[in-house]
Amino acid sequence: MQRIWRRLTGDYQLAIITSVGFLGLVALTPFAIYRLSHADWLVGAVDIFLILSTCTAVAYAWRTGDTLRPGQFLAAFYSTAAVLVAINLGVDGLFWFYVMIVFNFFVVPPLQSTIATLLALAALSGYSLAGQGHPFEDLPQLVSFAITAIITSVFAMIFAARGRVQRRQLHELATIDPLTGIGNRRALETELVRVFAEHTRYGTAYGLLVLDLDHFKRINDTFGHKAGDRVLRDFVSIVDSACRQSDRLFRFGGEEFVLLAPQVDLDGLEQVARNILRTVQAELRNAEGGEVTVSIGGAQALWQADYKSWLHSADECLYQAKHAGRNTIVIDGAGAKRQPTLSDCVQAATP
Structure with missing residues (x-):
């Protein structure tokens, strides 16, 4: 148990991915059970797939110590899932899009997070503009959502980038000798x-x-x-x-x-x-x-x-x-x- 705690306190990205895995298991499992019990097969399958993918990514990160690739994997699939859920549930599904935006900026570098978020937003907007109807009722609603999503992304990017810089600085202060520039x-x-x-x-x-x-x-x-x-x-x-x-x-x-x-x-x-x-x-x-x-x-x-x-x-x-x-x-x-x-x-x- 002490070894697990040391790894979590010593590796920020591993702690984030592990937290996401736990929260995903707790939060998505009831939704998956509810939707499958009500024959909402597509969204239920997406929930099950997200749960399994998250657990797999967390296990891979713990086994190998590599947190970048599991983060990229999760960002890609959570972005895809957010689009599918919004299309299937309509306006009610859009709330998960904001969760996806914040999540992406925690698990992968800011540039990759921005690309994943913009691609998901473009896919969702393109689907609606193509005349499919869901998840937006009209163009003003789509524009309002796009603007708020972009603003949220900007704030998340600033926070994530600043957090990464501060973690790097703290790591250097903790491990680098300031006089000679070598490890302490x-x-x-x-x-x-x-x-x-x-x-x-x-x-x-x-x-x-x-x-x-x-x-x-x-x-x-x-x-x-x-x-x-x-x-x-x-x-x-x-x-x-x-x-x-x-x-x-x-x-x-x-x-x-x-x-x-x-x-x-x-x-x-x-x-x-x-x-x-x-x-x-x-x-x-x-x-x-x-x-x-x-x-x-x-x-x-x-x-x-x-x-x-x-x-x-x-x-x-x-x-x-x-x-x-x-x-x-x-x-x-x-x-x-x-x-x-x-x-x-x-x-x-x-x-």
Whole structure:
């Protein structure tokens, strides 16, 4: 239950699609039963189809994590259903058209929502103008409905677009380090949960490096925090140039960073660390042009019970690297059968 709640609170679109599925099941089922019992076969069939389609889309979103395609699917079918219901029930069916407009702007991007709404409105208007009669009694009624539907769409589009921008901004505030522009500790923990689950299930190889700038406090104390901030930004750029495109760097806190390296064995992880160590020593400078070095501890995802143990293993090796004199690499070489000791880390040191 906690896992379900975490997914709902962490994924806005999934929560919307799930809410629509629940509301659709509760709201449409009585209508479907009533209409089928009164031999209103077309609208009853549409209601049943909407219920089944909604449940299928929700199940697909939960199983795959993809919320865009289920949203597009639901927007298309709800728009079609709104037109069919309005044609069949006349004016009484037009009330559902406004529900469809708001729904579309919640489940798909604003441009796609606008297109779906305009197509549905055009189909409904075209049917009436063709002389079929339903759902409008005369041209003024059609024009009034079209104008109110468009106004509703405009307000829904503004609200939806603004909401998407705000959600994106909140996500960036929650997961991006404002100084360096890379993922923060929250983003790191989220990614570690995902990749460790992937490693456990499929055996995907992952390596982890914990990087700590040597004597960084001296830089702040000597040159000021502004100079220290510049060193941190330069460090991120240098590490990015020294590692592979698939590697991801996160700021763990202060002057400590974590690099997540996929598809590496022990030798590959050491090579990534060596490249970073050499490049940082050669290129990173303080305000007076003095070199700034980094200590690195690393571990593969092997024996650990969870991502916290994995991170702790790499952090223990970082401690050994700093204890050994800094500007040093220590990689956990204990293997998959047991938890490494500090002596294992020292033996695996790669200066």
